[in-house]
Amino acid sequence: MTANKYISHIDYPEKTMYRMIADCAETYPNEPAYEFYSKETTYREFRAKIDRAARAFAAAGIGEGDVVTICLPNVPQALAAFYGLDKIGAVANMIHPLSAQNEISFYLNVSDSKKILTVDLFYEKVENALKDVKHAVEILVCRMQDELPVPLNALYVLKAGRAYLKYPNSDHAVLWTRFLKAGDRGPDPEEAAFRRDRTSVILYSGGTSGTPKGICLSDYNMNALALQCRARIPYDFKPGLRMLSCMPIFHGFGLGVNIHTVLIHGVKSILMPNFTTKSYADMLIKKKPNFIAGVPTIYEALLHMPQLDGKKLDFLMGMFCGGDSLSIELKKKVDAFLQEHGASIQVQEGYGLTECVTASCLTPHDDYRPGSIGIPYPDTSYAIVTPGTDDVLPAGTEGEIIISGPTVMLGYLNNPEETARTLRVLSDGRVWLYTGDLGHMDEDGFVYFRQRLKRMIITNGYNVYPSQLENVIDSIPEVAYSCVIGVRDARRGQRIQAYIVLRDGVEPSDELRRKIHDEMKLHVALYALPKDYIFRKELPKTLVGKVSYRKLEEEANQAAGM
Numbered sequence: 001m002t003a004n005k006y007i008s009h010i011d012y013p014e015k016t017m018y019r020m021i022a023d024c025a026e027t028y029p030n031e032p033a034y035e036f037y038s039k040e041t042t043y044r045e046f047r048a049k050i051d052r053a054a055r056a057f058a059a060a061g062i063g064e065g066d067v068v069t070i071c072l073p074n075v076p077q078a079l080a081a082f083y084g085l086d087k088i089g090a091v092a093n094m095i096h097p098l099s100a101q102n103e104i105s106f107y108l109n110v111s112d113s114k115k116i117l118t119v120d121l122f123y124e125k126v127e128n129a130l131k132d133v134k135h136a137v138e139i140l141v142c143r144m145q146d147e148l149p150v151p152l153n154a155l156y157v158l159k160a161g162r163a164y165l166k167y168p169n170s171d172h173a174v175l176w177t178r179f180l181k182a183g184d185r186g187p188d189p190e191e192a193a194f195r196r197d198r199t200s201v202i203l204y205s206g207g208t209s210g211t212p213k214g215i216c217l218s219d220y221n222m223n224a225l226a227l228q229c230r231a232r233i234p235y236d237f238k239p240g241l242r243m244l245s246c247m248p249i250f251h252g253f254g255l256g257v258n259i260h261t262v263l264i265h266g267v268k269s270i271l272m273p274n275f276t277t278k279s280y281a282d283m284l285i286k287k288k289p290n291f292i293a294g295v296p297t298i299y300e301a302l303l304h305m306p307q308l309d310g311k312k313l314d315f316l317m318g319m320f321c322g323g324d325s326l327s328i329e330l331k332k333k334v335d336a337f338l339q340e341h342g343a344s345i346q347v348q349e350g351y352g353l354t355e356c357v358t359a360s361c362l363t364p365h366d367d368y369r370p371g372s373i374g375i376p377y378p379d380t381s382y383a384i385v386t387p388g389t390d391d392v393l394p395a396g397t398e399g400e401i402i403i404s405g406p407t408v409m410l411g412y413l414n415n416p417e418e419t420a421r422t423l424r425v426l427s428d429g430r431v432w433l434y435t436g437d438l439g440h441m442d443e444d445g446f447v448y449f450r451q452r453l454k455r456m457i458i459t460n461g462y463n464v465y466p467s468q469l470e471n472v473i474d475s476i477p478e479v480a481y482s483c484v485i486g487v488r489d490a491r492r493g494q495r496i497q498a499y500i501v502l503r504d505g506v507e508p509s510d511e512l513r514r515k516i517h518d519e520m521k522l523h524v525a526l527y528a529l530p531k532d533y534i535f536r537k538e539l540p541k542t543l544v545g546k547v548s549y550r551k552l553e554e555e556a557n558q559a560a561g562m
Helices: 015-025 043-059 076-087 101-111 122-133 152-159 176-181 219-231 250-263 277-287 295-301 328-340 416-422 467-475 510-523 550-557
Strands: 032-036 038-043 067-071 091-094 116-121 140-144 173-177 199-205 212-219 242-245 268-271 291-294 318-321 348-352 357-362 372-377 381-385 399-404 423-425 431-439 447-452 458-459 462-464 477-490 494-504 531-533
Touching: 015 043, 015 076, 015 219, 015 250, 032 043, 032 076, 038 043, 043 076, 043 176, 043 199, 067 076, 067 101, 067 348, 076 091, 076 116, 076 199, 076 250, 091 101, 101 510, 116 122, 116 467, 122 140, 122 423, 140 176, 199 219, 199 250, 199 423, 212 219, 219 250, 219 357, 242 250, 242 277, 250 291, 250 357, 277 295, 291 295, 295 328, 348 372, 381 431, 416 423, 416 431, 458 477, 458 494, 462 467, 467 477, 467 510, 477 550, 494 510, 510 531
Parallel strands: 032 268, 067 091, 067 116, 091 199, 116 140, 140 173, 242 268, 242 291, 291 318, 318 348, 494 531
Antiparallel strands: 032 038, 199 212, 348 357, 357 372, 372 447, 381 399, 399 431, 423 431, 431 447, 458 462, 477 494
């Protein structure tokens, strides 16, 4: 079987993301759009929430091109705000709620955000982040209990929510519920027109320097991804089906697949605001989702969930893996696990980058080739070039993977130099995305990923850039220099390990280790914190005198038996 048996072209409607949702709501008004802790919201109700959010933003002076930051997990308020902003032509700046204080300041500054929506749990961190923001920003504060069903909402306040009832407590912050009520007095805003070149959402990725880059994506990019995903599902993707949405909304995989792909087709999204092994297993058993999408670490954890012993998973119709490469051995284990639990499917691996929303390539449901990450999506072309050049290589030859298609980003936010390096127009007149990843293609168009050209760590599906961590460690007076590496880990994919050389006369100690870790927590997201801080007299060097992180990786992986 070759790649040409699949749909090769789709007609993409010239509609905004909001209009795609609105059309779905008109077609399936009484179907559930999403579920949050067993509380369902129909498509009619969902559209009303979106329209209300749009009205509130417009009444507060947010208009076309204005940026609002959404700093939330997978909660209903995030969905209403995201699509509400899209309705009025504003830009949703999506960031990780576990971002460090300094990172939040950076995101607000670089995007020139007018407002930031967060949950009361993270209010104090966001408030402190504003001290380093160069312009006025209003904080919108939502509460989990406002979307929880009775009596869970009251129980949440008693157990967890009580500590945050004092927030917001400044003159530049307001409760989301009050913000919405203020907008109720205003008129319905005009729906923004569709434009292919309009930035609708900003997601973030790091670069070779470790500095986060804003990735500007359009309605066209997001809708194309959703329709491409639909084209590769060999089932009637329709109301009555359920997707377990644990991938976060600030991640291209979570926003593009778990949310937008699902919601424009009338499928129900079961929102999970946080992930634990136990909660995931419980949701699988209780909710019986038809589709799940996650990173390899989630599926590795699946193999060790005692709650699933003896349980049937025959309700699964699709299981998709992205965010990092899925090893051949782990795929074998997961496929065997599915078969043992009555599922008739195999896990399908996707490949992509946030620069093209998320996956742009997927293994077929019925044709797995060991080591392959699949075939490109409709209207998406892959090519392999000699690294550092535009010279296209023949099938079977390893080189840099480049991608062209309707999901390729508009560019990097306020970064024309990096945009020009990453997006290039070749002799065919098309724009190509240079991925920085090595791989090859076979004669049938199946793609094989080898490794990343860029130095990057992937832990639990999140990208971590060593230079960013090293900059923080090296800023500590007692430190001479450092090197941060990723060590292969069966559960996380990679765990983060920091090697540190101290200045002359400074002795290693647990106290110093704690000092370094405390400083890291001020500047680095929790998921990016090193698991180990190892003091060394010196670190291995390359012939030109640079620290050889590759030698450290080899040493650490060997010591770990990986």
